[in-house]
Amino acid sequence: MSVGVAVLDDDHRKLIDMFNGLLKTGIAEKDRESLSGLLGGLNDYTKVHFAREEDLMERQGYPNLEQHRAAHRYFIDEVQKLCQDNDDSNEMMLRIDLILLLKEWLIEHIQNVDAQYTPFMADTAH
Numbered sequence: 401m402s403v404g405v406a407v408l409d410d411d412h413r414k415l416i417d418m419f420n421g422l423l424k425t426g427i428a429e430k431d432r433e434s435l436s437g438l439l440g441g442l443n444d445y446t447k448v449h450f451a452r453e454e455d456l457m458e459r460q461g462y463p464n465l466e467q468h469r470a471a472h473r474y475f476i477d478e479v480q481k482l483c484q485d486n487d488d489s490n491e492m493m494l495r496i497d498l499i500l501l502l503k504e505w506l507i508e509h510i511q512n513v514d515a516q517y518t519p520f521m522a523d524t525a526h
């Protein structure tokens with residue numbers, strides 16, 4: 401799974417590692433803290449990555465930038481909503497929602513939406 405830019409591939413790998421970390425946290429009370437930490441980390445790193453990706457798309461004159469930005473914003477909003485609900489929502493529901501969002505959105509986004517900018521990135525230094 402490569403988008404043709406090493407620094408963005410590294411980001412994607414890191415996000416997927418974070419997702420796998422989430423999958424591995426247990427459901428016991430003691431895991432709640434690590435789940436919050438993982439969520440916070442994922443939230444922060446996603447923003448860093450999206451900013452980097454949008455900046456590169458802009459510099460390369462990618463024509464679908466605004467549409468892509470909107471997709472990023474949607475994802476950030478969804479993760480944020482789940483993070484806010486973390487304190488009072490049912491632990492299993494949070495976990496299921498997160499796994500579905502990450503699996504269906506993040507993985508699908510990288511494979512299908514990010515892949516669309518690959519031809520425009522041909523001349524970046526990477």
Ligand SMILES: [Fe+2]
Pocket residue numbers: 453468472509513514
């Ligand atoms: Fe993207």
